[in-house]
Amino acid sequence: MEQPGQQEQTVTAKLQVPETTATPAGYAPTAADKIFDAKNVSIYYGSFRAVTDVSISIYEHEITAFIGPSGCGKTTVLRTLNRMNDLIPSARVEGDIHYRGASLYSKGVSPTAVRRRIGMVFQKPNPFPKSIYENVAYGPRINGIRGKKRLDEIVERSLRQAALWDEVKDRLNKSGLGLSGGQAQRLCIARTLAVEPDVVLMDEPCSALDPIATGRIEDLMQEIKSQYTIVIVTHNMQQATRVSDRTAFFSVLRDEKPGKSDTRTGVLVEYGATQQIFEDPHDSRTQAYVTGRIG
Amino acid sequence: MMAAISEHQTVDLREPSGWRRTKNQIATVGMWIAFVVMLVPLGFVLVTVIAKGASAITWQFLTNTTIPVNVLPVTFGGIGAAIVGTLETTGFAALIAIPLGVLGGIYINEYGGNHVLARVINFFADVMTGVPSIIMGLFIFTIWVLHFGYSGLAGSFALACLMLPIIIRSTYEMLRLVPDSLREGSYALGATKARVTVTVVLPAAIGGIVSGALLAVARAAGETAPLIFTILTTQSLNSNLFSGANTALPLLIFQNAQQPYTGAQARAWGAALTLIAIAFILMIIARLVTARFARYAR
Numbered sequence: 001m002e003q004p005g006q007q008e009q010t011v012t013a014k015l016q017v018p019e020t021t022a023t024p025a026g027y028a029p030t031a032a033d034k035i036f037d038a039k040n041v042s043i044y045y046g047s048f049r050a051v052t053d054v055s056i057s058i059y060e061h062e063i064t065a066f067i068g069p070s071g072c073g074k075t076t077v078l079r080t081l082n083r084m085n086d087l088i089p090s091a092r093v094e095g096d097i098h099y100r101g102a103s104l105y106s107k108g109v110s111p112t113a114v115r116r117r118i119g120m121v122f123q124k125p126n127p128f129p130k131s132i133y134e135n136v137a138y139g140p141r142i143n144g145i146r147g148k149k150r151l152d153e154i155v156e157r158s159l160r161q162a163a164l165w166d167e168v169k170d171r172l173n174k175s176g177l178g179l180s181g182g183q184a185q186r187l188c189i190a191r192t193l194a195v196e197p198d199v200v201l202m203d204e205p206c207s208a209l210d211p212i213a214t215g216r217i218e219d220l221m222q223e224i225k226s227q228y229t230i231v232i233v234t235h236n237m238q239q240a241t242r243v244s245d246r247t248a249f250f251s252v253l254r255d256e257k258p259g260k261s262d263t264r265t266g267v268l269v270e271y272g273a274t275q276q277i278f279e280d281p282h283d284s285r286t287q288a289y290v291t292g293r294i295g
Numbered sequence: 296m297m298a299a300i301s302e303h304q305t306v307d308l309r310e311p312s313g314w315r316r317t318k319n320q321i322a323t324v325g326m327w328i329a330f331v332v333m334l335v336p337l338g339f340v341l342v343t344v345i346a347k348g349a350s351a352i353t354w355q356f357l358t359n360t361t362i363p364v365n366v367l368p369v370t371f372g373g374i375g376a377a378i379v380g381t382l383e384t385t386g387f388a389a390l391i392a393i394p395l396g397v398l399g400g401i402y403i404n405e406y407g408g409n410h411v412l413a414r415v416i417n418f419f420a421d422v423m424t425g426v427p428s429i430i431m432g433l434f435i436f437t438i439w440v441l442h443f444g445y446s447g448l449a450g451s452f453a454l455a456c457l458m459l460p461i462i463i464r465s466t467y468e469m470l471r472l473v474p475d476s477l478r479e480g481s482y483a484l485g486a487t488k489a490r491v492t493v494t495v496v497l498p499a500a501i502g503g504i505v506s507g508a509l510l511a512v513a514r515a516a517g518e519t520a521p522l523i524f525t526i527l528t529t530q531s532l533n534s535n536l537f538s539g540a541n542t543a544l545p546l547l548i549f550q551n552a553q554q555p556y557t558g559a560q561a562r563a564w565g566a567a568l569t570l571i572a573i574a575f576i577l578m579i580i581a582r583l584v585t586a587r588f589a590r591y592a593r
Contacts, residue, residue: 126474126477129477138481138494
């Protein structure tokens with residue numbers, strides 16, 4: 001574990017200010033624009049170290065993509081950003097994750113308060129068995145918003161933002177489970193946007209969708225990017241190049257030490273502007289992955 | 296054209312004959328036999344009870360609250376006292392057992408996790424499901440009746456003991472069926488655990504929970520043994536649940552069916568039909584409630 005881990009450190013990209021076209025001209029992120037700042041984060045499930053020593057900064061109003069082969073810990077890292085992994089009893093986080101200057105895992109931090117600011121869209125669309133309206137109004141309701149007029153406005157705005165309004169405006173009181181896969185996923189996005197989060201985490205949101213539905217969701221991400229910060233896990237490298245400003249490439253390290261049952265662990269190999277990762281990767285593993293030679 | 300096809304060997308897509316097909320036929324026939332055999336006792340019970348009990352049912356039989364002595368024919372008096380007793384004792388038992396049982400099920404599945412207490416409750420709910428109902432009666436007899444005397448309330452306690460494990464188990468099983476993705480969806484919007492449970496998990500499982508609870512109520516309504524030691528029996532109406540001996544339909548059936556008099560026997564059949572009707576009505580309510588809550592489930 002030690003040897004490859006050390007190597008990792010050296011190649012793990014220190015974040016550079018990007019000089020690419022992926023970000024608006026004249027825009028150079030500063031520390032103040034950092035939404036997340038993770039330092040030496042390791043994540044365990046019981047005694048199994050799923051992710052080792054990840055350091056990454058995520059910037060405001062950008063779309064950051066996590067790519068990498070299966071089992072490399074992309075989803076695990078994503079889920080620690082809004083403390084979703086707290087729901088798994090054996091999960092444990094080491095290291096430091098700061099969100100807008102506040103430490104996410106320090107004592108006294110309420111996971112509930114964290115998740116109200118940092119929403120999440122899941123791999124499989126998971127609308128509640130309620131009406132379409134109630135699905136979207138659910139978040140505002142639990143956050144104490146009352147009054148039909150206000151809720152109506154929020155529901156319409158959120159569904160419009162999620163490009164679903166025109167398809168469902170005549171059947172808002174019908175079950176959310178009756179929607180097609182793509183519609184259901186956009187409903188879940190609308191549900192997330194309804195609480196006006198600061199960050200939207202997306203865990204392979206398009207993996208269950210056809211290319212048309214995927215296209216709509218990618219368009220939608222571009223549209224809402226000015227208001228939200230988005231972190232997306234994707235298996236689809238084209239998707240990462242299409243939508244993201246920055247890309248983090250994760251990979252799997254194998255521990256050759258004998259006598260350990262599960263020796264895999266995820267590491268962050270390289271992080272930088274999307275264009276740089278795909279056109280000029282600094283690490284040979286990144287290059288092998290993005291050119292399709294492995295993974 | 297035909298010749299051209301037959302030159303190439305056509306693919307045979309029929310189910311191949313042989314042992315696999317035979318096994319399928321045996322299993323199919325066996326399933327049908329099991330189905331019919333299962334229907335026979337069910338049908339016989341219903342037909343017999345209706346045939347022998349229907350003639351006893353009159354408005355007076357259902358509403359008159361004086362249960363006549365056994366020798367009198369069925370046209371005397373009525374079983375109103377027993378109907379009221381059954382509704383009172385079972386109703387109050389449900390009032391005790393349903394909230395406790397549902398909360399217990401919620402605790403085990405949503406809050407308990409691997410906690411010792413959750414596993415203990417789960418284990419004892421399992422064991423209690425198998426305890427003979429007369430033991431529940433004896434239990435209440437020793438801890439309650441010996442101190443406070445016979446009453447409908449004591450009967451309610453005994454029936455509640457009987458219903459509790461069934462409701463805990465059925466609630467737990469229903470909650471287990473709620474997919475975790477729904478819980479996660481709710482947590483991701485900043486909901487607390489209580490919110491998630493009340494606003495997402497319970498609504499998703501409520502249909503199953505309600506029908507499980509009503510099944511337990513129906514089962515308890517038909518119990519005789521737990522009532523013998525707890526409410527004793529009376530011949531007249533006792534609408535006060537909290538004091539004095541009471542009576543119930545299963546007790547009335549139990550007593551009258553043992554008698555050699557035709558009047559008593561007819562009364563027992565009539566009461567049996569009434570009891571089945573009550574259970575039937577409960578089942579219909581369960582179906583309606585389930586359908587009402589399942590509106591948004593696909």
